[in-house]
Structure formats: structure tokens, C-alpha cells
Amino acid sequence: MIDVALTPDLLHGGAETEQRESGILLHRLPQPYRSREADDQLRLMEVQPSGVRLSLRTAATVVELALRATRVAYRGFARARGAVDVTVDHRLVASIPLIAGDLLELDLAAGTRTSVPGEPDVIRCDGLPPGDKLVEIWLPHNEQVELVSLRADAPVHAERDMRPVWLHHGSSISQGSNAATPTGIWPVIAAERSGIHLRNLGFGGSAFADPFVARVMRDTPADLLSVKVGINVVNLDAMRLRAFVPAVHGFLDTVRDGHPEAPLLLISPLHAAIHEDTPGPGAVDPEGFADGVIRFRATGQPGDTALGRLTLQVVREALATIAADRADDPHLHVLDGLSLYGPEDADRMPLPDGLHPDAQTHAMIGERFAARVFAAGGPFAMAAASTSG
Known part of the structure; x- marks a missing residue:
């Protein structure tokens, strides 16, 4: 040896x-x-x-x-x-x-x-x-x-990887929580199916549109960029709507300073029933302690959004408005997270702990992302095509 x-x-x-x-x-x-x-x-x-x-x-x-x-x-x-x-x-x-x-x-x-x-x-x-x-x-x-x-x-x-570089930022789901293996997390599945070099900035419990993460993305060489934001802001009760909207705009502005024309995909949250209409903060459900199982619950009041508290529904609407307000950016794209994992999927493949998909669901999300984003007609299609041509 x-x-x-x-x-x-x-x-x-x-x-x-x-x-x-x-x-x-x-x-x-x-x-x-x-x-x-x-x-x-x-x-x-x-x-x-x-x-x-x-x-x-x-x-x-x-x-x-x-x-x-x-x-x-x-x-x-x-x-x-x-x-x-x-x-x-x-x-x-x-x-x-x-x-x-x-x-x-x-x-x-x-x-x-x-x-x-x-x-x-x-x-x-x-x-x-x-x-x-x-x-x-x-x-x-x-x-x-x-x-x-x-x-x-x-x-x-x-081995020098000559494939297009996809730089992705997201939460624990993007990092791979509850996936069984490192090639079984949804970003790796999507990247490998599409012949793309992945750089994963998915950080468990830590996707808050932080300015310093935007600077990292700005300064990192990449051909394709995506930002998945919302769930951590809700389950930490970290912002109100007034702060969230300019924070996301500022994040995207900073990323654009380093990548003015690269395809940039804004992804809204996947379905998570506990926070769809109920603000955070989220907490570990003590009822799971006796069974030795971690489950999460929302501790806010359902529908309590009048003063700007965030739910996943509010976040999705805000991200759609942000994208519409940036219509002058022809390279900015939006993906509804419900198209990757929606309420009908939750009926068939529920989130085991209320927040994170299991291994089978990671695979489904990765395949769907590849089909919607990297395949013909998707926002990253040209990059994927260049690796197979």
C-alpha cells in the first residue's frame, strides 16, 4: 500500500x-x-x-x-x-x-x-x-x-472537476438531515443526476439570509447559484415580515455583485405542516421523550400574522413578491418548494420529525429538482446540457 x-x-x-x-x-x-x-x-x-x-x-x-x-x-x-x-x-x-x-x-x-x-x-x-x-x-x-x-x-x-459549479445555500434539509448517506442527500442526487459539480452551503438551523453567507457566495466561483430560505427564519421566529423582505433583497444584491449574470434560483420552503399557518418558535415536542423520538412542534398561535409574524405560507408569498420586484433581472428564477414536497406528498411520505424528510423523500426531492431545474426548459438546463453534449 x-x-x-x-x-x-x-x-x-x-x-x-x-x-x-x-x-x-x-x-x-x-x-x-x-x-x-x-x-x-x-x-x-x-x-x-x-x-x-x-x-x-x-x-x-x-x-x-x-x-x-x-x-x-x-x-x-x-x-x-x-x-x-x-x-x-x-x-x-x-x-x-x-x-x-x-x-x-x-x-x-x-x-x-x-x-x-x-x-x-x-x-x-x-x-x-x-x-x-x-x-x-x-x-x-x-x-x-x-x-x-x-x-x-x-x-x-x-482529479480536476471541469463540470459547471452549482453553489447552493439552504437549511438542514439541504445539508441532508435524516438522509442515510452522503450521496443520498437531495442536492447530491440532483447534481450527480445532472452532471454538475456541487458546492453545498446547506447548514442545519442556519439559513437566515445572513449577509456574511451572501458574501461567501459572492466571492465563490460558480456557474449556477441557488438560495433556499424560509424554514429557519420561521422556526426560530427570527424576523418579522418587515425585516425579512429587505434581508432577502440585500442577500440577492450581494450575490449579484459577484455573479451578475449567472442563473440564480430562489427556492421557497417545502411543506411542513407544523409551520404552514403557525409561526415559531419551533421546539422539541416533549411527548416524544418517552418514546426516545425527536419530534418538533410550533409554539406560536395559528394565524397570528397580522403584526408581521412569519409562517411558511407568508414566506412563500413574500418570496414571490421579491422575485416580481426584481423582474429586471432576467437571470433570476423562482422555484416553489411545494413542487418538490407538497401537502399531497406529506400524506404519503410524512416528515418523521415534523421538519426533515427521510431517505426516500430526499431521493424524491433530488429527482424532482433535477427534472424541474436541470432538465430541458429548466433554469439550469444549459449547464446540464453542456456536460452531456
């Missing part, structure tokens, strides 16, 4: 790396934003490498990656572990769940956190097909990862 240096050019989909004593920590937000403007929740999410992968051009039939993961768990509640997916020439060949690593346990009742150290995982994928190929190792979308070492039984070279 050959030791392979973990150089930045092997990594796609992240912002930068940080060398630590125990390994290389991956970041999806650059400095200084993650230390100066991000809160504790966002700092926790940006080091979970959703959409980040190692891209290796090699003839190796065995590849071995050692990594140290840190998982977040809630005392008294079962939570699935993250996984590492391996693809060969964009086809999934292995999905390997993590079993070791460090633990950060949160006690929702007491409001405390406890750290429990563990050992690294060694992800070994053997039996890869012989000959030259692209091997991609997709890192967990839901656990912090430090890369320790990489080995292979043949030389490895960095």
Missing part, C-alpha cells in the same frame, strides 16, 4: 482545511466568517462536510481512508450514524457506516453537553474495478470529520 498525501487538491466541495494534531479538519465556511460572524450552531454545522468528497484518479483496487469523526447525539434519543460513500466514475460501489469516533452528547432537558473521546475509523474499500478510473470518497454529511491518512495500492492523482 502507498501512503497518499492529503493535499487540498484532492478535496472538492469545501472551503478550506485546518491542520490539527489529530488530523485535517474540513471547513465549508472560510475564515474569518466562521469565527467572527457564525454562531455556535453554524460552527457546528459548517465542519460537517456535506457535499465534500475526495476525488482520486487512480488504477488502485484498494483504497483506505482513516478519519476521526465527531458525532452529535442527544441523550435518551436514538440517532443514526454517518457514513462514507465510495463512487467509481460517479456510480456508487460502497456505503460504509461509521462506528467509532468522538461523541458530543447534548442533554436537551438539562441544556448541557458532554464530550466523550473515541478512536478513528478506518474506511477500507477493496475490490474496486481495475484500470484507470475516478474514485470519489464522499464524507459524512452529518458528522464532523478530521482526515488522518489515505492509502492505496496504486498511485493516486488529483
Whole structure:
């Protein structure tokens, strides 16, 4: 086996790396934003490498990656572990769940956190097909990862991804909450179906039209951009309508400063019954504690929108008005989130915790997004066509 240096050019989909004593920590937000403007929740999410992968051009039939993961768990509640997916020439060949690593346990009742150290995982994928190929190792979308070492039984070279870059910002659904594997989150499904290079800025509990995220998008090279906003603003009760509308306008203005003519897609929230007509804040439903199941509920008063409190219905109407007011931008497009997951879908495929889709629903959303956005007639169709032509 050959030791392979973990150089930045092997990594796609992240912002930068940080060398630590125990390994290389991956970041999806650059400095200084993650230390100066991000809160504790966002700092926790940006080091979970959703959409980040190692891209290796090699003839190796065995590849071995050692990594140290840190998982977040809630005392008294079962939570699935993250996984590492391996693809060969964009086809999934292995999905390997993590079993070791460090633990950060949160006690929702007491409001405390406890750290429990563990050992690294060694992800070994053997039996890869012989000959030259692209091997991609997709890192967990839901656990912090430090890369320790990489080995292979043949030389490895960095693969430069020449496909159009899609830069997407959204909430925990975009990061992949409740999906089973890193290639099973809806943005990865949509990107891989369409032959697109994904850079995922989906951050659990952290999509608030923050100005600093807009600056990151402004300064990040991209061919296609999308912003999915609304659910976090509602379930944190973070804004009233008066603040929300100019915040979104300002966010889009900043993105446009760096990408004046790139296709820019504004996506409204998916259906979530608890917040359709009921403002936040959202909260963990204590009735689930006895069953060891996390469920969410809205704590606002249904229909209480007269003074500008936000519900998902109000947000969708506001985003449609924002888009109409920006009709002078021919490259701005709008996608109704209900076309990806609507009330009729909720009847068939309910959100297990009231907010986040399960693995099957992530797949449906990803396929629908690809069909509506990347396929012929969609706002990103030209980019997808360029990769298949």
C-alpha cells in the first residue's frame, strides 16, 4: 500500500482545511466568517462536510481512508450514524457506516453537553474495478470529520472537476438531515443526476439570509447559484415580515455583485405542516421523550400574522413578491418548494420529525429538482446540457 498525501487538491466541495494534531479538519465556511460572524450552531454545522468528497484518479483496487469523526447525539434519543460513500466514475460501489469516533452528547432537558473521546475509523474499500478510473470518497454529511491518512495500492492523482459549479445555500434539509448517506442527500442526487459539480452551503438551523453567507457566495466561483430560505427564519421566529423582505433583497444584491449574470434560483420552503399557518418558535415536542423520538412542534398561535409574524405560507408569498420586484433581472428564477414536497406528498411520505424528510423523500426531492431545474426548459438546463453534449 502507498501512503497518499492529503493535499487540498484532492478535496472538492469545501472551503478550506485546518491542520490539527489529530488530523485535517474540513471547513465549508472560510475564515474569518466562521469565527467572527457564525454562531455556535453554524460552527457546528459548517465542519460537517456535506457535499465534500475526495476525488482520486487512480488504477488502485484498494483504497483506505482513516478519519476521526465527531458525532452529535442527544441523550435518551436514538440517532443514526454517518457514513462514507465510495463512487467509481460517479456510480456508487460502497456505503460504509461509521462506528467509532468522538461523541458530543447534548442533554436537551438539562441544556448541557458532554464530550466523550473515541478512536478513528478506518474506511477500507477493496475490490474496486481495475484500470484507470475516478474514485470519489464522499464524507459524512452529518458528522464532523478530521482526515488522518489515505492509502492505496496504486498511485493516486488529483482529479480536476471541469463540470459547471452549482453553489447552493439552504437549511438542514439541504445539508441532508435524516438522509442515510452522503450521496443520498437531495442536492447530491440532483447534481450527480445532472452532471454538475456541487458546492453545498446547506447548514442545519442556519439559513437566515445572513449577509456574511451572501458574501461567501459572492466571492465563490460558480456557474449556477441557488438560495433556499424560509424554514429557519420561521422556526426560530427570527424576523418579522418587515425585516425579512429587505434581508432577502440585500442577500440577492450581494450575490449579484459577484455573479451578475449567472442563473440564480430562489427556492421557497417545502411543506411542513407544523409551520404552514403557525409561526415559531419551533421546539422539541416533549411527548416524544418517552418514546426516545425527536419530534418538533410550533409554539406560536395559528394565524397570528397580522403584526408581521412569519409562517411558511407568508414566506412563500413574500418570496414571490421579491422575485416580481426584481423582474429586471432576467437571470433570476423562482422555484416553489411545494413542487418538490407538497401537502399531497406529506400524506404519503410524512416528515418523521415534523421538519426533515427521510431517505426516500430526499431521493424524491433530488429527482424532482433535477427534472424541474436541470432538465430541458429548466433554469439550469444549459449547464446540464453542456456536460452531456
